[in-house]
Amino acid sequence: xxxxxxxxxxxxxxxxxxxxxxxxxxxxxxxxxxxxxxxxxxxxxxxxxxxxxxxxxxxxxxxxxxxxxxxxxxxxxxxxxxxxxxxxxxxxxxxxxxxxxxxxxxxxxxxxxxxxxxxxxxxxxxxxxxxxxxxxxxxxxxxxxxxxxxxxxxxxxxxxxxxxxxxxxxxxxxxxxxxxxxxxxxxxxxxxxxxxxxxxxxxxxxxxxxxxxxxxxxxxxxxxxxxxxxxxxxxxxxxxxxxxxxxxxxxxxxxxxxxxxxxxxxxxxxxxxxxxxxxxxxxxxxxxxxxxxxxxxxxxxxxxxxxxxxxxxxxxxxxx
Ligand SMILES: NC(=O)c1ccc[n+]([C@@H]2O[C@H](COP(=O)([O-])OP(=O)(O)OC[C@H]3O[C@@H](n4cnc5c(N)ncnc54)[C@H](OP(=O)(O)O)[C@@H]3O)[C@@H](O)[C@H]2O)c1
Numbered sequence: 001x002x003x004x005x006x007x008x009x010x011x012x013x014x015x016x017x018x019x020x021x022x023x024x025x026x027x028x029x030x031x032x033x034x035x036x037x038x039x040x041x042x043x044x045x046x047x048x049x050x051x052x053x054x055x056x057x058x059x060x061x062x063x064x065x066x067x068x069x070x071x072x073x074x075x076x077x078x079x080x081x082x083x084x085x086x087x088x089x090x091x092x093x094x095x096x097x098x099x100x101x102x103x104x105x106x107x108x109x110x111x112x113x114x115x116x117x118x119x120x121x122x123x124x125x126x127x128x129x130x131x132x133x134x135x136x137x138x139x140x141x142x143x144x145x146x147x148x149x150x151x152x153x154x155x156x157x158x159x160x161x162x163x164x165x166x167x168x169x170x171x172x173x174x175x176x177x178x179x180x181x182x183x184x185x186x187x188x189x190x191x192x193x194x195x196x197x198x199x200x201x202x203x204x205x206x207x208x209x210x211x212x213x214x215x216x217x218x219x220x221x222x223x224x225x226x227x228x229x230x231x232x233x234x235x236x237x238x239x240x241x242x243x244x245x246x247x248x249x250x251x252x253x254x255x256x257x258x259x260x261x262x263x264x265x266x267x268x269x270x271x272x273x274x275x276x277x278x279x280x281x282x283x284x285x286x287x288x289x290x291x292x293x294x295x296x297x298x299x300x301x302x303x304x305x306x307x308x309x310x311x312x313x314x315x316x317x318x319x320x
Contacts (some may be wrong), residue, residue, distance in 0.1 A: 002042075003235055004045065006186065015249065018137055023239060040272060044310075051190070052205075054178040055254045056082055056134070057081060057082065057134045057135070057136035057137075057183060057187065058077045058081065058082045058083065058084055058085065058107075058133045058134055058135050058136060058137075059073075059081040059082070059084070059135075059136065059137035059138075059139065060083075060084040060128070060133075060135060060137070060138050060139065060176070061073050061083065061084070061085060061086065061139040061141060062086045062087070062115060062139065062140055062141050062142035062168075062172065063086070063087055063141040063142030064083075064085035064086060064087055064093065064096070064110075064141070064144065065085070065087035065088070065089045065092040065093050065096065066087070066089075066092070066246065066247055067244070067246030067247060067248065067250075067269050068141060068196065068241060068244060068246060068269045068273060069087070069196075070096065070269070070278060071141055071268075071269040071270045071272065071273035072125040072141060072194075072273045072276065073085060073096065074100065074270075074273070075273045075276075075277040076137065076254070076276060076277065077100045077103070077106050077108070077243075078104060079277075079307055080104065080105075080106055080139075081104050081106065081136070081137065082107040082108065082133075083100060083106060083107075083108040084108075084109055084110070084111070084133060084135075085096070085097055085108060085109070085110040085111070086095045086110070086111050086113055086115070086124065087112070087113075087142065087143070088112060088113065088114050088115075089112065090110075091180065092148035092194055093110035093111075093112055093286070093289050094110060096110075097106075097109060097110045109131070111123075111124065111127055113128075114159050115142050115164055115168045115172075116150065116163045116164045116168065120168060120171070120172075121129065121171035121172045121174070121175045121176075122275050124172060124175070124176070124275070125175040125176060125179075125300075128179055129179075130177070133179075134159070134183045134187070135176060135179040135183050135191075135193065136180065136183045136184070136187070136189070136191050136192065136195075137180075137192045137194070137280075138172065138173065138176050138180060138192075138193050138194070139194045139196070140168075140172060140173065140193075140195045140218075141194075141196040142164060142168070142197065143161075143164055143165040143214075143247060144161060144164065144165070144200075144210035144248065144251045144252065145161070145200075145208060145251070145252040146161055146208075146210065146211060146252055146253065147207055147211075147252040147258070147316070148207060148320065149207060149320065150207075150209050150247045156201050158210045161206070161210065161211065161214065161238040162214055163219075163254070164208065165211070165214035165215065166217045166218065166220065166221075169177070169195055170221065173193065173195075173225070176305060177193075177234070180192075180193065180234050181232070181233065181234060184233035184234060185233065187314070189233075190233055190234070191233060191234045191235070191283070192234070192235050192236075192280050193222075193225075193234060193235070193236045193237070194237050194238075194239055194276065194277075194280050195218050195221070195222040195236075195238050195239070196213040196218070196236050196238075196239050196240075196241070196276075197219045197222070197238075197240045198211075198212070198215075198218075198240055198241060199240050199241065199242040199284065199288060199293050199296065199297050200212035200241055201214050201215035201216045201218065201219040201312065202216075202219075202240075202296075202297045202300045202301070203300045203305070203308045203309060203312055204305070204308075204309050204310075204312070205307065205312045205316060206312060206313040206316060206317055207313075207316040207317050207320060208252075208316060211252070215240075218238065219238055219240065219286070220235070221231070222236060222238035223238065223285065223286070226285055228236075235280070235283045236285075237276075237279055237280045237283070237284055237285065237286070237287060238285065238286045238287070239272070239276040239279065239280075239286075239287045239289075240286060240287070240293075240297065241267065241269065241272045241276075241286045241288075241289055241290075241293070242265060242289070242290055242292070242293030242296075243262040243265050243266045243267070243287070244266060244267050244269055244272050245263075245266045245267070245268055245269065246269050249262060253320050254262050255320075256320070257319045258316070258319035261315065261319070265290070265292050265293070267289060267290050267293075271289060271290075273297070275287060275289040
C-alpha cells in the first residue's frame with residue numbers, strides 16, 4: 001500500500017479568517033508549519049531523518065542560483081549537507097558556493113549548465129561520478145512558467161519549458177537514482193528525492209495551460225515513483241508551492257497587476273524551503289506549504305472541475 005498524502009498543516013475554518021489578508025494568513029500558517037515541522041522532525045530524528053548529516057554526504061539541487069532552489073540549498077547547508085549547485089548563472093553559483101562553504105563549514109561545488117540542453121542529465125551524472133560524490137539527496141527544482149494565451153506564445157518557448165519542467169526531471173532522476181541507492185547502501189541511511197511541482201498542478205489553469213500541465217506531470221510522476229520505491233532506501237517527496245516571492249513571475253512574463261494579485265498570497269522562498277525540507281525528512285508524499293495553498297489544492301478534488309477552471313480563469317485572464 002502506498003503511504004497516503006500527509007499535509008503538514010493545521011485545519012481551520014477559512015470562513016473565520018476571510019477578513020485577514022491572504023498573504024498574512026499564508027505567512028502566519030507558514031510560520032506555524034515551520035515551527036511544528038521543526039519540532040516533529042526533531043522527534044523523528046533518531047528513527048528516520050538525519051537532522052545533521054554526519055558523514056559528509058552530498059545534496060544536488062537544480063535551479064540553486066535563486067529563489068526556492070537557493071533557499072533549499074541554505075536549509076540543507078544548515079543540516080551540514082555538502083552541496084552540488086546546478087543552474088545557468090555561473091557567477092551567482094560561484095558566489096553562493098563560497099558563501100555557504102564559509103558560513104556553514106560544508107563543501108560546495110557548482111556546475112553552470114543549461115539543463116534544457118541535450119544530454120544535460122548525462123553531463124551531471126558524469127560530473128558526479130568523476131568526482132565520486134556520495135549523493136544522498138536530489139532536488140529537481142529548476143523550472144519556469146509562461147503566462148499568456150497558448151496560441152499567442154511561441155511554441156518553441158513552450159516546448160523548452162516542457163523540456164525543463166518534465167523531461168529533465170525524468171532524465172535526471174533516472175540517471176541519478178543508482179547513485180542515491182549506492183549512497184544509501186554504503187552509509188546505511190535513507191536517500192531522498194524531492195521534486196518541485198506547484199499548486200497549479202491540481203487543476204487546469206487557463207493562460208498557464210502548458211505550465212500547469214507540466215506540473216501535473218511532476219505530481220503524478222513523483223507519486224508513482226514513490227509507490228515503486230516504497231520498500232527501498234529512497235524516500236520520494238513532491239513539494240507543491242503556491243505563489244512565492246521569486247523571479248518566477250518575471251520569467252513567466254506576468255503583468256504588474258497579476259504580480260500584485262499574487263503578492264496577496266505570496267510566501268517567501270525561505271518559508272517554502274523550510275517546510276519542504278521538513279516534509280522531505282519526515283517522508284511525506286506531498287507537501288503544500290501555506291494554509292490557503294493547501295486548502296485550495298484540497299478543495300479542487302471536491303469541487304466540479306468546470307467551476308474550479310472558471311475561478312482560475314477569473315484570476316488569471318483578467319490581467320491579460
Ligand atoms: N515562485 C513561484 O510562485 C512558484 C510557485 C510554484 C512552483 N514554483 C516552482 O519552483 C521552482 C523554482 O522556481 P522559483 O520560483 O525559485 O523561480 P526562479 O527564482 O526563477 O528560479 C529558477 C531557478 O531555476 C534555474 N533555471 C531556470 N532555467 C534553467 C535552465 N534552463 N537550466 C538550469 N537552470 C535553470 C534558475 O537559474 P539560472 O537562471 O541561473 O539558470 C534559478 O536558479 C520551479 O520549478 C517553479 O516552477 C514556483
